[in-house]
Amino acid sequence: MFNSSFIEISRSALQNNIDFLKQVTGPQVQFSSVIKGNAYGHGIEQFAPLAQECGVTHFSVFSADEALRLTSVAPAPTTIMIMGYLDNEELEWAIQNEIEFFVFEPERLIQAVAVAKSINKRARLHVELETGMNRTGFDLNSLQNVISFLISNKEHLELKGLCTHYAGAESVQNHDRVMAQQQRFKQQVDKLLQHNIIPRQLHSACSAAVMAYPETHMDMVRVGIMQYGLWPSPETHSQYFGQHKEKTDPLRRLINWKTRIMSLKSVPQGEYIGYGTSYQASRDMTVAIIPVGYSWGYSRSLSNLGHVLIRGQRATVVGNVNMNVMMVDVTHIADVQKEDEVVLLGKQGNESITVASFGELSTQLNYELLTRLPLNIPRVIIE
Known part of the structure; x- marks a missing residue:
């Protein structure tokens, strides 16, 4: 040991947690392993290959630097999705390497198309919709411009997904807000579908939503904290045990x-x-x-x-x-x-x-x- 402390990560615990979560969501739902924040402290370089061994083929990161770290250690075929920061200068690298990424403002959409044209390769986009988190995403008012842009540039884009993020699915006090977000998401998706803009995937569920709102599973879930063996909140934990006779924790900490x-x-x-x-x-x-x-x-x-x-x-x-x-x-x-x-x-x-x-x-x-x-x-x- 060449350091004053070290961290052990359990392979069997991760396999247990992924198996449990896939059982909750069912076999038709894509499981995306969220490894932002250095894989929640577990280490991207150590965790990602381990997750691949446990059957994970899709990863969500926050930024281009995390995506780059992942590409260096993920030998098996895998999908990488950037949910947050991607500088305009990094767009060419992302598109060239078939990295998927969120778009949530007009500038990124315009730049993505410009780069895609210049290198003659389609940008793989997930259009993030603003439903009430008020952080990132296109709201209903800006959606018509997005629709027009997607239609006029469809040969340069591959619409991988439509997505949103819930503002506190881990707490019952946010229930009404989350339900309103689901309704807004459906409205916006319907508007896009009416214009024949059809994504490969709809996705919105984080760990808490996976457990508390099964209707949010859609085509893919983005699971962070629970794959590492921790519950999103005491409420989520209590809710699960209130619905199941078995009182043994199905999660194991890694x-x-x-x-x-x-x-x-x-x-x-x-x-x-x-x-x-x-x-x-x-x-x-x-x-x-x-x-x-x-x-x-x-x-x-x-x-x-x-x-x-x-x-x-x-x-x-x-x-x-x-x-x-x-x-x-x-x-x-x-x-x-x-x-x-x-x-x-x-x-x-x-x-x-x-x-x-x-x-x-x-x-x-x-x-x-x-x-x-x-x-x-x-x-x-x-x-």
């Missing part, structure tokens, strides 16, 4: 984040530990120094709150989390030694540190914690 004890220190009663005076030893203590801090993705907000696992027991973070190290109380752990394994996230013995626990102790969402894990933490595949 990730384990581990390090080792760097040093041990005896701290006398009454002494302060670490920077400032946030923690004072209430007794003589043994403290383990862990070589992971906020620069490695362990939030400073977990100072005096977080837990790790050592020798199958929980150890509490004491003092402020530093840039590169943190201290944990191991006074209660017998025979603790330097180089003992430390689990920051995952299982050890009968105990586990969940991603959700980070959110409970801080303001971090599970998405936020995972995507903040630095690129240079080594990722290794385990069974």
Whole structure:
């Protein structure tokens, strides 16, 4: 190990999760694996080939740089779809390499056609429709211009999809908004179909919509957080178990984040530990120094709150989390030694540190914690 911590990614857990999700959506629905945010912290270069081994043939990324990283590690035939940022200078690369991409504003549509003409190759487009998220997409008022442009330039374009994104399908408080979005999406799609503009696919469902709104499965689902073994929200989790007698979680978490004890220190009663005076030893203590801090993705907000696992027991973070190290109380752990394994996230013995626990102790969402894990933490595949 040439780093202060490392991440394990489970092949069998991923296969389990993909099998479950495909069972939910059915065999006719395309499964797109969303690997934006460095595959939600799991590592694009490590995760994508693993997903291919588990039967994935379609990937969704946010930007051209993520698509480029994917092309370098995805040997099997695969479809890549850019959902977000694509600079005009990158359009030629995308079209030349048959990368599919969202269009959500007139300029991108115009530029895509211009580049497609110049290299004599069709641009593979997904037209994003604005239905109430108010982020990106063509609204109903701008749709007539889009229709005219698509018709007049059809020889340079391949309409792969019509799509939208829901504004909070993971929460029941957004139910009316999501239902209104579905209605608007249908209206806009119908308008395009009336002009004989027929996409290969209709798609709108993220992980939460896959579970909460089965009618949104359409031709393809874009699944992110759930393939990694995490539920989009406690509500989605509760809703699923409310509808099923089986109470075993069908998802398995892929990730384990581990390090080792760097040093041990005896701290006398009454002494302060670490920077400032946030923690004072209430007794003589043994403290383990862990070589992971906020620069490695362990939030400073977990100072005096977080837990790790050592020798199958929980150890509490004491003092402020530093840039590169943190201290944990191991006074209660017998025979603790330097180089003992430390689990920051995952299982050890009968105990586990969940991603959700980070959110409970801080303001971090599970998405936020995972995507903040630095690129240079080594990722290794385990069974």
